[in-house]
Amino acid sequence: MSRALHLCLRGRDHPIHIGAGVAAEIPRLLDGPRRAFVVCDVARPHARTAVMDGLAAAGWAADALPVEAGEGLKTPAAVNALYGELLARKADRDALLVAVGGGTVGDAAGFVAATYLRGIDWVGVPTTLLAQVDSAVGGKTAINHEAGKNLIGAFHQPALVVCDTALLATLPRRELVSGLGEVLKYGLVYDPPFFERLALDACLALDPPTLAGAIETSLRWKCRAVEQDELDRTGVREALNFGHTLGHALEAATGYAGYRHGEAIVWGMRFALALSVVRGHMAAADRPPLDARLARLDVPPLLDARDALFEKTTRDKKSKGGRTRFVLLRRPGEVVLDPEVTRDDLAAAWDLLREAADGR
Numbered sequence: 001m002s003r004a005l006h007l008c009l010r011g012r013d014h015p016i017h018i019g020a021g022v023a024a025e026i027p028r029l030l031d032g033p034r035r036a037f038v039v040c041d042v043a044r045p046h047a048r049t050a051v052m053d054g055l056a057a058a059g060w061a062a063d064a065l066p067v068e069a070g071e072g073l074k075t076p077a078a079v080n081a082l083y084g085e086l087l088a089r090k091a092d093r094d095a096l097l098v099a100v101g102g103g104t105v106g107d108a109a110g111f112v113a114a115t116y117l118r119g120i121d122w123v124g125v126p127t128t129l130l131a132q133v134d135s136a137v138g139g140k141t142a143i144n145h146e147a148g149k150n151l152i153g154a155f156h157q158p159a160l161v162v163c164d165t166a167l168l169a170t171l172p173r174r175e176l177v178s179g180l181g182e183v184l185k186y187g188l189v190y191d192p193p194f195f196e197r198l199a200l201d202a203c204l205a206l207d208p209p210t211l212a213g214a215i216e217t218s219l220r221w222k223c224r225a226v227e228q229d230e231l232d233r234t235g236v237r238e239a240l241n242f243g244h245t246l247g248h249a250l251e252a253a254t255g256y257a258g259y260r261h262g263e264a265i266v267w268g269m270r271f272a273l274a275l276s277v278v279r280g281h282m283a284a285a286d287r288p289p290l291d292a293r294l295a296r297l298d299v300p301p302l303l304d305a306r307d308a309l310f311e312k313t314t315r316d317k318k319s320k321g322g323r324t325r326f327v328l329l330r331r332p333g334e335v336v337l338d339p340e341v342t343r344d345d346l347a348a349a350w351d352l353l354r355e356a357a358d359g360r
Ligand SMILES: NC(=O)c1ccc[n+]([C@@H]2O[C@H](COP(=O)([O-])OP(=O)(O)OC[C@H]3O[C@@H](n4cnc5c(N)ncnc54)[C@H](O)[C@@H]3O)[C@@H](O)[C@H]2O)c1
Pocket: 041, 043, 044, 047, 069, 070, 071, 074, 101, 102, 103, 104, 105, 107, 127, 128, 130, 131, 134, 135, 136, 137, 138, 139, 140, 141, 142, 149, 150, 167, 168, 169, 170, 171, 172, 175, 178, 260, 261
């Protein structure tokens, strides 16, 4: 049984289907037949087959464009190669791009769809938990620049997103943990009961109803934020950056090789909780149980590079005039945007985090 959500944006409305087997149902969910170009992670043939077989069974013409997943795909050279493939195959403005893979495939293929012939329709088929609960929904597409990640991009909503939970069966535990980091973020920021009650072990064991429920709840919150603030301008969507300031710094400091995205966000959230206390937003006694819940996700140790990380946080994409606006919490479900954080505050929060991390 599949579950359906709807992202309500005037003119860019689209459904999101969640469930085992939905990757094969694209033709049932979209008007067609259409000529489709399936940009797919070369290392995940099971996902490509599920999509291509579904399209073929409905009589759609589909070409597979295999790519290597990873940040190397989010580069001008890789995107240019995809433009070349589409041009060589005479893809016109009615063509449909289907992005099958994790967040890097979705970001890069979505960016190609946003820009090829000034924009063509696309469908997201996210195959990692992180992409299913986060990156595939919201219309942010991007590639990287030498100066930083995701600096070149466009908002381009897909026509449909299908989160096929059966495709997650092959995910290594680290990728599941990374996705669960973002899942717990929705709970902390918007939905305290969800944060407290989500059965993490059942998710890690790929229990189908638990996982589908976690994805659906996460996406309900993501849709609500995107509906209220599609272009990330009013601060509503900014709440989703909880944990991302230090998280991004950790990713950058390790050359995007030390942590999976959601793993870095787990540390970033634990740091943001400590900073919420230091800044006087959160009562000190409220933090330990929240921190302990996040600590249940086994992620690589915290990089011992305090000053380098702080230096990077001031260069965050979201910072204005050298000061970074931190997303902090008064309590779960109540976000505070704080632009007044000082270096001393950061240092005090770091000490609190280190104490918790060392089990003191
Ligand atoms: N657009 C957004 O709003 C948004 C939000 C969050 C993150 N992102 C971006 O998402 C990217 C990270 O996403 P990701 O972690 O999914 O990256 P990814 O695409 O690199 O996938 C991670 C790894 O999982 C493998 N994989 C994919 N599906 C699999 C499956 N079903 N079974 C086994 N292995 C599988 C991939 O081959 C890859 O090795 C980053 O580039 C980040 O910037 C974008």
